[in-house]
Amino acid sequence: MPDGIIGNNFDKFLEKADRGFTLGERKKVNKVGDKVYEKAMQSFLDAHRRHVVYKDGTQHLADTLTHEIKEDGHYEIGFSKKGKKAYIARFLNDGWRPRNQFGGPYGIADPAEWNDFIARIGQQNDAKMGKAMARRAKKIMDEKAGGH
Template structure:
């Protein structure tokens, strides 16, 4: 039975690195990996139009982006500049058309691409985030602060 720790300074350094926890950039890198995975799964599910309407600059599929938050979070959504958020919502949830007199017509079913992406991405996003976290832990254990 050993009474001493060999390489005590190195061991202390590893513990100090681990005690520092994850910084802002570490959280951001992990969240960015998860958001990238989510976006890659979602993009083919988004309905694609073959033409732009008057005043449009990009298609709904091209308006999908990842926004970095100050707290290290990364949010996946549609750009406000392209005015595609409401179109994405209509396409996802469906809508009931009305004419100018208020008469309603047969409801248009939603495509539910967001929900389908959430179901499909559930394990994959977690795996991407945990992979980045594991790499950071390995780096801290190896001694790179």
């Protein structure tokens, strides 16, 4: 498999490789990559889970991971609205500068293992996602060529 397929935007590859890909086929290919990323993200969140029982049944960040397929065929992974934890993921990902009651800083709260974790997990799994997506795309193309 050429590295260019994995290193470049996979949707652009699909458009160039076979303009006959249907939206349903594109969704199937994207879903394979989504599952790789989602599994890696869930593993990261579970590894950093605190054993805290929240009041009123509030969910832990790791329990609010969700995905959604968009009309154009791409998947989005995020945190559910119901869980109300997306802002915490953003704080952990970006770091933040807490202030005391007088407006003075305490210093940056930036746990190193959480720094830019959303992009980092994607980068760490890019090749794995690309290979899985390329295999699925090849299977679809083979089925089309073979008339299955």
